[in-house]
Amino acid sequence: MGKKKIVPIGPYHPLLEEPEFFKLYCDGETVVDMEWETGYNHRGIEKICESKTFEQVFYVVERICGICSTSHPFAYANAVESIPGIEIPLRAKLIRSIVGELERVHSHLLWVGLAGHFIGYNTVFMWAWKYREPVLDMFEIITGNRNSYAMFTIGGVRRDIDDEKADMLQKVLDDVQKKTELLTGAVMDDPVLHARLKGVGVLTAKDIHDFGAVGPTARASGVDIDIRRDDPYAAYDLLDWKVITAEGGDVFAKAEVRLLETFESIKIISQCLKMLKKEKGDIKAKVKEIPEGIGIGRAEAPRGEVFHFVKSDGGNSPVRHKIRAPSYVCIPTFRKSCVGGTISDATLATAAVDPCYCCTERMTQAYDWKSGKQVMNATELIKLSQKKTEEIKAKMSEGKIRG
Amino acid sequence: MDIEQYIKELKDKFEGIEKIEVINKKRLMINIPRRLLMKIIEYWFNDLEYRYVIVSAMDSKEGYEIIYHFSDDKSGWIMNLNVLLPHDKPEIESITPIVYGAEWIEREIMDILGIKFIGHPKPERLFFSEDWPEGEYPYRRKIRQENR
Numbered sequence: 373m374g375k376k377k378i379v380p381i382g383p384y385h386p387l388l389e390e391p392e393f394f395k396l397y398c399d400g401e402t403v404v405d406m407e408w409e410t411g412y413n414h415r416g417i418e419k420i421c422e423s424k425t426f427e428q429v430f431y432v433v434e435r436i437c438g439i440c441s442t443s444h445p446f447a448y449a450n451a452v453e454s455i456p457g458i459e460i461p462l463r464a465k466l467i468r469s470i471v472g473e474l475e476r477v478h479s480h481l482l483w484v485g486l487a488g489h490f491i492g493y494n495t496v497f498m499w500a501w502k503y504r505e506p507v508l509d510m511f512e513i514i515t516g517n518r519n520s521y522a523m524f525t526i527g528g529v530r531r532d533i534d535d536e537k538a539d540m541l542q543k544v545l546d547d548v549q550k551k552t553e554l555l556t557g558a559v560m561d562d563p564v565l566h567a568r569l570k571g572v573g574v575l576t577a578k579d580i581h582d583f584g585a586v587g588p589t590a591r592a593s594g595v596d597i598d599i600r601r602d603d604p605y606a607a608y609d610l611l612d613w614k615v616i617t618a619e620g621g622d623v624f625a626k627a628e629v630r631l632l633e634t635f636e637s638i639k640i641i642s643q644c645l646k647m648l649k650k651e652k653g654d655i656k657a658k659v660k661e662i663p664e665g666i667g668i669g670r671a672e673a674p675r676g677e678v679f680h681f682v683k684s685d686g687g688n689s690p691v692r693h694k695i696r697a698p699s700y701v702c703i704p705t706f707r708k709s710c711v712g713g714t715i716s717d718a719t720l721a722t723a724a725v726d727p728c729y730c731c732t733e734r735m736t737q738a739y740d741w742k743s744g745k746q747v748m749n750a751t752e753l754i755k756l757s758q759k760k761t762e763e764i765k766a767k768m769s770e771g772k773i774r775g
Numbered sequence: 776m777d778i779e780q781y782i783k784e785l786k787d788k789f790e791g792i793e794k795i796e797v798i799n800k801k802r803l804m805i806n807i808p809r810r811l812l813m814k815i816i817e818y819w820f821n822d823l824e825y826r827y828v829i830v831s832a833m834d835s836k837e838g839y840e841i842i843y844h845f846s847d848d849k850s851g852w853i854m855n856l857n858v859l860l861p862h863d864k865p866e867i868e869s870i871t872p873i874v875y876g877a878e879w880i881e882r883e884i885m886d887i888l889g890i891k892f893i894g895h896p897k898p899e900r901l902f903f904s905e906d907w908p909e910g911e912y913p914y915r916r917k918i919r920q921e922n923r
Contacts, residue, residue, distance in 0.1 A: 584828065701876055
């Protein structure tokens, strides 16, 4: 038994979407307890929204997260439009679904790449990010921006997708489909990845219920929830697609769910594009004013359900705007998935729920609890994770373990 | 889901519910007195297995409104419990012992509105730094009116 040490991850860390501070209490290599501190990046967005008009709030909430920058406007639109009960035109519904699903494709590919990097598979990282690039280019063509698309407005969307762009998008998607199939095959059939990722950071269905976790984190534990199907919005109830779930609840299951979901998203976009060609009409409904009332909207972001609560007093701005991002309920599950595992797995289990990676500041250091001397930094922690993969590879080639 | 039937069942099961209202499509708002809170949360979370979503809190004219959002994923309904707390006594029972995931949001509401959650396992600040002045709550009405 070694001395009990504390390993801080954060406040700035490559694995965390925003600065957060995890303290891992370790006994030797094993994590025995975990604590978290947050608030380093609290911007008071809910408060800012109260001082903006209903239209302006779209561009504020878009900036909550750089990666799922459409899911917040999506949920907010659902919330605000439900107060007067606006029915948006079909064409707007289709365009909204296309943007939402394109975002899922790029976000999942981004996660697969980073997960590959953390376990020392830089080829996966290079591939996934290379295939993600054309998707971002398409975003630029369709919306004008690679990020923060500013597509949504009350009652519809701000830009149309014409037939020429639709054809371009379909062509890119066909290519992404082929390449992602290649990537999925490489990841799913790799015996080293099976040995490295299976049984790591396991979350049971009960853990998911206790924490209220959502999205791929929940679906990887066999919890069959997806807002797109359960409480349909935009055009999702008009299309043919299925919810992907996996058993196991470990990091491998989460990777599997995300990779397979990418194909479903491509399927959804293709159907939308076909319908878009037939459906000629407005892209925006006329909206006069937002009456007094309460609107609750949600949308399935790449990381899970986004929840917006908007209260209006009949004026031109919300009196209260409560936002819940999926990471808010997914991050606390670290406590279950990391405790009992090793430090080298904690890095991976933290990354598995996909907190987004916007922040580029990096600072992770491991301190000796008693002397306060630095014993490890971020690069070394990632190296530790990569080393474990190397060890598994070596053992496998010697025939000691099987994949 | 037969919402009329469900509302009737709830009214029979929990005596003292003030108001039940369908606010929008698939959104139910239930106003309850404080004493019923834990009973309904337990019934929803443990027996009906509703998914905990989040808790919203706001300062309105009548008092502090704490709204508990739960999701019934089988039917797609969002069930909302609204508890009104008087301005002079902002305290309520913590639901964290039942719903483990509510730990963060209750701490956040403590930060922003100064509501006291009785029985919370870790009543410390979540978002605000340690040097944030005591008794300053940015989401209170007073501050909102000053800024407008």
